[in-house]
Amino acid sequence: MVSETARMPSGDVTLTGDLVVPTEPRGTVLFAHGSGSSRLSPRNRAVAAGLHRAGLGTLLLDLLTEDEEREDTATGEHRFDVALLARRLADAVDWLERRPDTAGLAVGLFGASTGAAAALMAAVQRPRRVSAVVSRGGRPDLAGDALPLVTAPVLLVVGGDDTTVLGLNREAARKLSAPHRTHVVPGATHLFPEPGALEQVTEAAADWFREHLTGGAADETPAEATGEPEV
Numbered sequence: 001m002v003s004e005t006a007r008m009p010s011g012d013v014t015l016t017g018d019l020v021v022p023t024e025p026r027g028t029v030l031f032a033h034g035s036g037s038s039r040l041s042p043r044n045r046a047v048a049a050g051l052h053r054a055g056l057g058t059l060l061l062d063l064l065t066e067d068e069e070r071e072d073t074a075t076g077e078h079r080f081d082v083a084l085l086a087r088r089l090a091d092a093v094d095w096l097e098r099r100p101d102t103a104g105l106a107v108g109l110f111g112a113s114t115g116a117a118a119a120l121m122a123a124v125q126r127p128r129r130v131s132a133v134v135s136r137g138g139r140p141d142l143a144g145d146a147l148p149l150v151t152a153p154v155l156l157v158v159g160g161d162d163t164t165v166l167g168l169n170r171e172a173a174r175k176l177s178a179p180h181r182t183h184v185v186p187g188a189t190h191l192f193p194e195p196g197a198l199e200q201v202t203e204a205a206a207d208w209f210r211e212h213l214t215g216g217a218a219d220e221t222p223a224e225a226t227g228e229p230e231v
Contacts, residue, residue: 001052002101006059010091013068017061017092020052027106027131027213028057030092032085032122034113034138038062038069043191043198044112047136050202056209057102063088063118082114082142086121093126106131106213109152110205117142124149132212134205137165137190140172147175154180155208157201159188 002021007014018039021028029051031044039060048058062069063085064078072078089109096102107130111119116138123130124146134155140147154176156169166184173182183204188197 008061008092008095010088013065015062015065015088015092017059019057019059020048021057021101022052022055024055025057025102025105026055027108027209028059028096028102029108029110029209029213030089030096031058031060032063032089032109032111032115032119033060034079034111034115041112043136044110046198047110047202047205050199050206051209054206054210056108056206056213057105059092059096061089061092063115080114080142082117082121085115085118086125089118089122090125093122093129097129108132108134108209108213110134110136111138112136114139114142116140117144120150120154121146123152127151131214132209134208135169136201136205137162137192139165139168141168143172147172148177150176150178152178153208153212154178155204156180156182157204158182158184159190159192159197160184160186161188162190165190 004019006017006019033041039062051058068078093107109119109130116135119133120140120143123133130152132153136157158166158169173180185197185200188194192198192201
């Protein structure tokens with residue numbers, strides 16, 4: 001297993017990420033965290049560990065530089081700049097394609113909070129490279145006009161007691177034309193702190209990626225768009 005701190009160029013900045021590539025990876029999952037979080041998020045790292053056990057590589061990426069994070073903490077300037085975050089995610093997808101150890105692998109995107117909207121927009125920007133998207137307690141509604149353009153299968157994981165976000169996810173799901181499913185974790189709130197809740201998120205994400213990351217670049221014709229029943 002390869003594990004390294006990666007430096008990735010995007011426009012005029014350099015982003016920092018933690019890359020893990022198993023010996024025989026089934027695909028690579030790129031994480032996009034929400035505002036106020038980072039690649040060191042214990043929740044995303046717990047999910048990433050579960051994906052490693054499922055044979056998937058991961059890249060946990062800080063989509064803002066340290067200076068931008070400081071600005072955002074003081075002003076909130078960047079946290080809802082979903083277009084910026086999406087462009088940087090798309091650059092990260094390109095970066096994975098240039099690396100010899102990840103170039104031939106299908107790519108999945110895992111987004112939390114505002115990172116979910118960025119993941120959906122990046123999937124639209126790289127439709128032949130992104131094979132699946134998972135949102136954890138996300139704000140897919142912030143992807144706006146990009147939602148009907150997504151072709152990758154989408155899993156929306158939401159806490160059953162996170163009522164406002166659950167409503168926003170259901171509204172966003174109605175705008176998706178790609179195959180999609182909403183997975184509700186009963187009794188869970190926004191950050192899934194309840195016993196066993198994050199484990200359910202990890203299992204659902206691993207199952208989704210195992211199903212849709214089939215080993216190569218996503219260069220096939222997308223499957224016919226069909227909504228799937230809510231779980």
